[in-house]
Amino acid sequence: MPLTPPATEASAGPVLQIEDLSVLLGGLPVLRGITMSVRAGEAVALLGGNGSGKSTLVRSALGLLPSERGSVNLFGQPLARFRSWSRVGYVPQRSTAPSSGATVTEIVASGRLSLRKPFLPRSARDRAAVRDALDLVGMGGRSKSDVRELSGGQQQRVLIARALAGAPDLLVLDEPTAGVDLEHQQVLADVISARVSAGLAVVVVLHDVGPLTPLIDRGVILRDGRVVAHGPLPEITANAHRGAGHFRTGHEHVDPERPDGWLDGTVDR
Amino acid sequence: MIEILSYPFMQRALLAALLTGIIAPAIGTYIVQRRLSLLGDGLGHVAIAGVGLALLTGQAPVPWAVAVCVVGAVTVEILRQRGKATGDVGLAILFYGGLAAGVLMSGIAGQGAAALSQYLFGSLTTVTGSDLMVIGVLAVVVLVPALGLAPQLFAVSTDEEFARTQGLRVRLYNILIVVLAAVTVTLAMRTVGLLLVSALMVVPVAAANNLVKGFYAGLLAAMVVGAAVTVGGAVGSFYLDTPPGALIVVLAIVVFALSWPYSALVTRRRRVAPVLPELADDDTMTLHTEVPETHPHKHGPDCEHPSVRHGDHTDYVHEGHRHAAHGDHYDEH
Numbered sequence: 001m002p003l004t005p006p007a008t009e010a011s012a013g014p015v016l017q018i019e020d021l022s023v024l025l026g027g028l029p030v031l032r033g034i035t036m037s038v039r040a041g042e043a044v045a046l047l048g049g050n051g052s053g054k055s056t057l058v059r060s061a062l063g064l065l066p067s068e069r070g071s072v073n074l075f076g077q078p079l080a081r082f083r084s085w086s087r088v089g090y091v092p093q094r095s096t097a098p099s100s101g102a103t104v105t106e107i108v109a110s111g112r113l114s115l116r117k118p119f120l121p122r123s124a125r126d127r128a129a130v131r132d133a134l135d136l137v138g139m140g141g142r143s144k145s146d147v148r149e150l151s152g153g154q155q156q157r158v159l160i161a162r163a164l165a166g167a168p169d170l171l172v173l174d175e176p177t178a179g180v181d182l183e184h185q186q187v188l189a190d191v192i193s194a195r196v197s198a199g200l201a202v203v204v205v206l207h208d209v210g211p212l213t214p215l216i217d218r219g220v221i222l223r224d225g226r227v228v229a230h231g232p233l234p235e236i237t238a239n240a241h242r243g244a245g246h247f248r249t250g251h252e253h254v255d256p257e258r259p260d261g262w263l264d265g266t267v268d269r
Numbered sequence: 270m271i272e273i274l275s276y277p278f279m280q281r282a283l284l285a286a287l288l289t290g291i292i293a294p295a296i297g298t299y300i301v302q303r304r305l306s307l308l309g310d311g312l313g314h315v316a317i318a319g320v321g322l323a324l325l326t327g328q329a330p331v332p333w334a335v336a337v338c339v340v341g342a343v344t345v346e347i348l349r350q351r352g353k354a355t356g357d358v359g360l361a362i363l364f365y366g367g368l369a370a371g372v373l374m375s376g377i378a379g380q381g382a383a384a385l386s387q388y389l390f391g392s393l394t395t396v397t398g399s400d401l402m403v404i405g406v407l408a409v410v411v412l413v414p415a416l417g418l419a420p421q422l423f424a425v426s427t428d429e430e431f432a433r434t435q436g437l438r439v440r441l442y443n444i445l446i447v448v449l450a451a452v453t454v455t456l457a458m459r460t461v462g463l464l465l466v467s468a469l470m471v472v473p474v475a476a477a478n479n480l481v482k483g484f485y486a487g488l489l490a491a492m493v494v495g496a497a498v499t500v501g502g503a504v505g506s507f508y509l510d511t512p513p514g515a516l517i518v519v520l521a522i523v524v525f526a527l528s529w530p531y532s533a534l535v536t537r538r539r540r541v542a543p544v545l546p547e548l549a550d551d552d553t554m555t556l557h558t559e560v561p562e563t564h565p566h567k568h569g570p571d572c573e574h575p576s577v578r579h580g581d582h583t584d585y586v587h588e589g590h591r592h593a594a595h596g597d598h599y600d601e602h
Contacts, residue, residue, distance in 0.1 A: 086436070144482075
């Protein structure tokens with residue numbers, strides 16, 4: 001792996017720096033001039049309604065979508081030259097992995113690939129890291145299960161374990177709490193906040209903040225591909241509510257206390 | 270059984286069959302995972318163009334088939350990656366362009382359909398020593414990356430975006446998969462034939478998915494099933510005097526058909542009953558509603574009604590509502 005700056009050096013600069021980023025999807029502007037940065041040990045939430053550009057932002061920040069204008073720097077390196085992918089953990093919003101018929105361990109082991117060399121077998125450290133990541137999210141007992149047998153919430157936890165298996169310095173989660181019941185959202189919040197105090201930088205796309213609230217240092221509210229509010233959570237969400245209620249429009253809010261709420265998470269398929 | 274091993278042509282046939290049976294499902298596992306089950310068929314048609322070209326120029330068919338097939342596979346994959354052709358349109362162009370060109374060229378060469386047919390349906394018993402050599406080399410060329418790069422290829426074919434965030438060169442791996450598939454198709458043209466090779470890449474994989482759990486176990490099981498049906502088919506065709514390619518594919522489908530009920534039985538046993546939490550304000554205690562309808566059977570693990578764990582007991586879903594056993598009757602939950 002070429003030129004990975006030592007962790008201490010990197011913690012000085014921002015882990016993720018996005019400048020004036022504009023992205024077109026199908027010829028339509030989805031992001032327009034986004035500027036934001038995330039430092040080590042900081043958890044930033046991306047909020048906003050459906051179609052506001054949250055997912056597009058994290059996907060272009062990881063180079064999964066081409067940008068029209070602007071720049072992305074990961075650990076001080078321009079995205080095009082960035083090679084230290086083991087420092088990044090990504091939890092996609094929709095993954096095809098759970099329908100693959102692989103076991104939980106096989107899926108999570110993919111999270112070590114940035115550290116592995118082709119043609120070499122898994123090392124003992126790889127195996128231990130996979131086990132630890134599964135234990136962290138409370139899925140250690142299901143390591144040999146077919147992922148298709150798990151509930152949506154359990155699959156989500158497997159994908160989070162996959163992102164954590166490489167011991168990343170930047171964790172990017174796209175709606176990690178979708179379909180996860182409140183109890184396990186709390187488990188996730190605890191896992192992530194322990195890592196954040198150890199210096200992990202987190203970018204998390206959220207529909208509802210929920211149990212993750214105490215963990216979030218800052219929020220960035222997007223609307224129509226622009227940053228409309230930026231700052232500590234209670235303030236900006238309150239302002240967004242007052243300001244014509246834009247933040248709350250455009251998507252459905254499911255109150256997790258309602259009886260149908262638990263159907264999302266606790267009921268196995 | 271032993272006697273057939275005394276014929277040199279059968280020794281070569283069995284070895285060629287075994288190699289094909291191991292290789293085709295190995296690469297087929299990735300093809301199936303990428304939802305490109307019909308790719309092998311398309312590539313088989315393209316290889317026909319290569320065979321036609323060889324007949325036209327009077328050269329050995331295998332190298333030409335490999336070259337044309339690899340070029341076709343890479344072209345389609347690059348078109349797909351650039352978003353210029355959707356998967357099915359690209360495959361359709363492969364299918365018919367390759368087939369038509371192959372038949373056309375073999376016709377111009379004055380060889381007609383008969384010369385092509387040994388490649389279309391295989392002709393295992395005419396495999397020569399040098400054929401076997403080529404098949405052996407190609408088998409190693411396919412097997413080394415298919416197994417050595419299994420973790421990378423698995424990640425790329427199950428979750429492309431995540432694989433990219435692991436720093437994997439996803440485009441390269443995707444091209445590698447179709448190139449390996451192209452080589453496999455041409456390797457199999459003497460054994461099962463170009464028209465049936467796709468079956469050997471897909472059917473053992475489908476059967477293995479029913480028999481074992483997990484990706485690597487599935488990969489190995491598919492190779493075992495593939496080896497068993499190709500060797501079985503080659504031996505069977507010797508005694509039954511049938512075309513080996515067809516018998517191999519029929520055997521593979523029989524294994525798949527048998528694996529199906531097995532899988533249904535096992536998943537039924539393995540299926541975990543869903544759990545409904547008993548809500549704090551659950552009114553089942555206060556509202557005791559006895560189910561009015563009569564039951565021809567007693568609800569239990571063997572009845573056809575889906576079960577749900579509800580707090581400390583099990584409910585059975587019965588025409589849209591849940592029944593819980595209570596003494597000699599069922600309550601509505």
